[in-house]
Amino acid sequence: MKIFLIGGFLGSGKTTAIAAACRMLMERGRRVGVITNDQGEQQVDTLTMTRLGIPAREVAGGCFCCNYDQFDAHVRSLEAENLPEILFAESVGTCTDLAATIVLPLAKFRPEVDVVICIFADAAFLASLLEGSATFVEESVRYIYKKQLEEADLIVINKADLITEDQKRMIGDMLNQEYAGKSYIFQNSTSEADVNHWLSRLQGMKASGLVLDIDYNTYGEGEARMAWLDKKLVIEDDARMAANVTRKLIEAIFRRISEERLLIGHLKFFVDAGSWSRKISFTASSNDFHRFTADSADRIELLINARVQTDPRRLTMIVDDVIENMNATGRRITSGRWSAFVPGFPRPTHRMAN
Numbered sequence: 001m002k003i004f005l006i007g008g009f010l011g012s013g014k015t016t017a018i019a020a021a022c023r024m025l026m027e028r029g030r031r032v033g034v035i036t037n038d039q040g041e042q043q044v045d046t047l048t049m050t051r052l053g054i055p056a057r058e059v060a061g062g063c064f065c066c067n068y069d070q071f072d073a074h075v076r077s078l079e080a081e082n083l084p085e086i087l088f089a090e091s092v093g094t095c096t097d098l099a100a101t102i103v104l105p106l107a108k109f110r111p112e113v114d115v116v117i118c119i120f121a122d123a124a125f126l127a128s129l130l131e132g133s134a135t136f137v138e139e140s141v142r143y144i145y146k147k148q149l150e151e152a153d154l155i156v157i158n159k160a161d162l163i164t165e166d167q168k169r170m171i172g173d174m175l176n177q178e179y180a181g182k183s184y185i186f187q188n189s190t191s192e193a194d195v196n197h198w199l200s201r202l203q204g205m206k207a208s209g210l211v212l213d214i215d216y217n218t219y220g221e222g223e224a225r226m227a228w229l230d231k232k233l234v235i236e237d238d239a240r241m242a243a244n245v246t247r248k249l250i251e252a253i254f255r256r257i258s259e260e261r262l263l264i265g266h267l268k269f270f271v272d273a274g275s276w277s278r279k280i281s282f283t284a285s286s287n288d289f290h291r292f293t294a295d296s297a298d299r300i301e302l303l304i305n306a307r308v309q310t311d312p313r314r315l316t317m318i319v320d321d322v323i324e325n326m327n328a329t330g331r332r333i334t335s336g337r338w339s340a341f342v343p344g345f346p347r348p349t350h351r352m353a354n
């Protein structure tokens with residue numbers, strides 16, 4: 001079995017690429033599995049995978065590194081279910097140090113498994129960091145971003161369709177200078193040809209197992225700069241217009257966060273009407289809100305996963321305020337299970353050095 005450990009900053013396109021790769025592999029009769037991961041307990045990514053019929057497990061409430069035993073148990077349970085040839089494990093978007101905490105422990109406890117670390121970076125966001133226009137990104141958050149790239153066996157500069165040729169050259173120059181010798185590719189994960197190429201590159205790779213020199217205080221500080229809000233809502237409308245209301249709600253939440261000039265790591269929504277469902281994303285560089293056509297529905301379950309550079313109280317207030325304002329104008333939005341927090345300090349189960 002091969003494990004492709006897919007990391008990279010929030011919203012860089014990991015789930016999109018994994019879902020596309022799994023669909024393609026399954027069509028060819030190959031056996032695959034996915035382990036999703038998040039600091040929260042209610043995950044849009046897990047819903048996305050299971051709705052596509054992809055065998056999936058989730059490590060919830062913390063990253064793979066800090067929950068190694070749960071990660072390992074899921075690997076074994078997927079092996080028992082369908083003996084995957086390829087297992088994709090998507091780590092939390094603010095997580096790093098995967099070689100020391102996952103790759104080396106796997107090499108020790110599961111030497112028969114091949115692991116490769118592949119790190120995604122959003123091309124447009126990286127271009128704005130390099131051009132100096134993303135000044136609002138905290139230094140400790142940038143630190144995580146850099147460490148993620150540093151430990152990659154393969155770097156995927158994703159959403160390459162969103163940048164110019166000049167920006168591609170600028171990113172290539174930076175990678176050749178700061179990460180000399182590292183393999184990288186430019187990719188559009190919505191293109192089948194690109195995802196195919198990505199898979200063939202991954203299949204031919206071996207992990208370097210190179211352990212990072214990393215300062216956990218700065219890493220922990222970077223993680224703590226991001227607020228996490230997970231919230232379940234039910235939207236009802238007797239005239240079967242619940243999707244229109246949901247659309248307005250999502251737009252209003254995005255607008256409020258943007259007006260307050262907060263960095264959106266990833267603001268994602270899983271819209272479930274029972275007979276149809278959609279995932280809607282807003283990231284620092286792009287959004288796919290235009291894809292949300294409001295089909296008729298009298299009841300919608302909405303899961304919000306918001307990862308924003310602010311504090312959890314402020315993020316909760318923004319979302320609750322939008323809901324309250326809409327209910328004041330006659331909408332029927334009911335709040336369900338929710339949590340808001342900053343990720344805890346990273347304390348890996350294992351940390352091995354080579």
Ligand SMILES: Nc1nc2c(ncn2[C@@H]2O[C@H](COP(=O)(O)OP(=O)(O)OP(=O)(O)O)[C@@H](O)[C@H]2O)c(=O)[nH]1
Binds near residue numbers: 093159160162
């Ligand atoms: N234009 C473009 N959009 C992309 C590409 N890959 C992903 N996206 C979009 O980027 C957004 C985020 O994608 P996800 O795959 O959910 O990102 P992620 O890295 O899994 O996010 P987290 O799990 O929250 O860290 C979605 O709106 C995707 O449609 C790409 O290659 N090009």
Ligand SMILES: [Mg+2]
Binds near residue numbers: 014015016045090
């Ligand atoms: Mg994801």
